[in-house]
Amino acid sequence: MTLSGNQLTVENFTARVGGGSAQISGGATLAAFRPTEWRFDIKANDAEALWRGVRAAIDANLTLSGTPQGQTLSGRVTIPVAEYTSSELSLVELC
Numbered sequence: 103m104t105l106s107g108n109q110l111t112v113e114n115f116t117a118r119v120g121g122g123s124a125q126i127s128g129g130a131t132l133a134a135f136r137p138t139e140w141r142f143d144i145k146a147n148d149a150e151a152l153w154r155g156v157r158a159a160i161d162a163n164l165t166l167s168g169t170p171q172g173q174t175l176s177g178r179v180t181i182p183v184a185e186y187t188s189s190e191l192s193l194v195e196l197c
């Protein structure tokens with residue numbers, strides 16, 4: 103991460119997410135050390151997500167851009183593998 107003048111830059115932040123990884127790069131323009139606009143590119147490869155009994159592997163290529171007034175997340179998310187497990191679901195409820 104680099105701070106130069108009014109620019110905050112993230113050149114390549116990499117994190118392990120489950121058995122996969124996520125990479126973030128981009129930056130923000132600051133005024134009085136508060137962001138006035140930003141753009142970050144987010145790439146995930148085989149990142150693991152858990153939500154309400156669903157475990158999924160996720161590949162993603164996303165862009166988050168915006169200002170304090172609003173932001174947009176755009177791009178593509180692919181889920182090559184997912185499984186659902188729940189201790190509250192029974193075969194009787196399915197009939």
